Amino acid sequence: KHSSTTERRRFSSFRIPIFPNRGIKTSPGPRIVTTTMKAHERLANEAVLAFHRGDKRTSADKYLASFLSSPSKWTQHRWYILHGYTSILREKYFPPTTGDFDALDSIASDKSEPKLYRSEAAWTIGILRWDARERIEAADQYRRAIRYAERADGKERRRRVMTMTESGVGEKTVGKVIDENMDLVRSNLAILERSAQRINTLPDIDRTPVLRSDGTTMERDIRGGAVVVPDVDPERLAVGGNRCDACRRGIDDLKLRALKRCGRCQMAFYCSSECQKSAWRAGHKEACRKPGQFEPGDHVMLKGLKSKSIWNGWVVQVVGPTDDREGRWTVQIFQEGRTVSVAANNIE
Numbered sequence: 001k002h003s004s005t006t007e008r009r010r011f012s013s014f015r016i017p018i019f020p021n022r023g024i025k026t027s028p029g030p031r032i033v034t035t036t037m038k039a040h041e042r043l044a045n046e047a048v049l050a051f052h053r054g055d056k057r058t059s060a061d062k063y064l065a066s067f068l069s070s071p072s073k074w075t076q077h078r079w080y081i082l083h084g085y086t087s088i089l090r091e092k093y094f095p096p097t098t099g100d101f102d103a104l105d106s107i108a109s110d111k112s113e114p115k116l117y118r119s120e121a122a123w124t125i126g127i128l129r130w131d132a133r134e135r136i137e138a139a140d141q142y143r144r145a146i147r148y149a150e151r152a153d154g155k156e157r158r159r160r161v162m163t164m165t166e167s168g169v170g171e172k173t174v175g176k177v178i179d180e181n182m183d184l185v186r187s188n189l190a191i192l193e194r195s196a197q198r199i200n201t202l203p204d205i206d207r208t209p210v211l212r213s214d215g216t217t218m219e220r221d222i223r224g225g226a227v228v229v230p231d232v233d234p235e236r237l238a239v240g241g242n243r244c245d246a247c248r249r250g251i252d253d254l255k256l257r258a259l260k261r262c263g264r265c266q267m268a269f270y271c272s273s274e275c276q277k278s279a280w281r282a283g284h285k286e287a288c289r290k291p292g293q294f295e296p297g298d299h300v301m302l303k304g305l306k307s308k309s310i311w312n313g314w315v316v317q318v319v320g321p322t323d324d325r326e327g328r329w330t331v332q333i334f335q336e337g338r339t340v341s342v343a344a345n346n347i348e
Helices: 005-012 039-053 056-068 078-090 098-109 115-131 135-150 154-158 174-198 273-287
Strands: 160-165 168-173 299-301 315-321 328-333 338-343
Touching (some): 039 056, 056 078, 115 135, 135 174, 160 174
Antiparallel strands (some): 315 328
């Protein structure tokens, strides 16, 4: 955990106009506009206003347009503007578009951009790949972000940029921003690498949250673990995102940015409507569950247990609703050879 994550989450959601109307007379008398706001400044302020209206998509687009139209690489507030764009994407207000991925990759690949900006863009791609359950791609982007950050020289690290601080908008050195960000990136990457090393009997069993750059906890994904569950097909427990669950072709082979997700269970992925219908007829209809829906015989995962925290992450089998105890389910714990009753919010 990072002690500053809660504060970072709060600050990232608080946005204020960063370019005042310079040249506007506010003393007694008529308001007189004496200068015109530059295009990138106007776009940045429009982004802030759109965010507070609740129009997060427009806000992100305005931030990106402002960043791209900035007159120089180190224009004042340019880092604040880029972070406005990337933090909105990471906070999952809407699904990222192909355009978002292209824009981020373009920034990350641009050798003329400061290393701070390139690492921020790569890191954000990693977060978005994680959200799409593309674990290998996420890890690759985290490594890419670290590689760019480590190349920042002393001159860049000594520069100061506008960013959010505990007292509002303030300044930090690039070096401090990079170091804070890379602490989180390395933490995310370590979780992925530990999971990969533990894959032996069941590939896809461990639900450890990965921290977002702004301090939020990312949607948890199923990753590697060594829990042995009798007579369970690993494919039933695998949650992908980078391969069609029907035809088994990967997104690279299909030349797709992302796969379609089952609208009901949100855990099955398909490249086309035809594959989705085929999988439904082949058995997904029986296995598909709405979030929070369980049926006897289902294999689920324990989470959020306090008195028996060692059980968290274990795969168990649903026996059925616990008699006379609404909201609780009896589950079979294979690892201990017994049944127990748990609350519905402790299984998924």
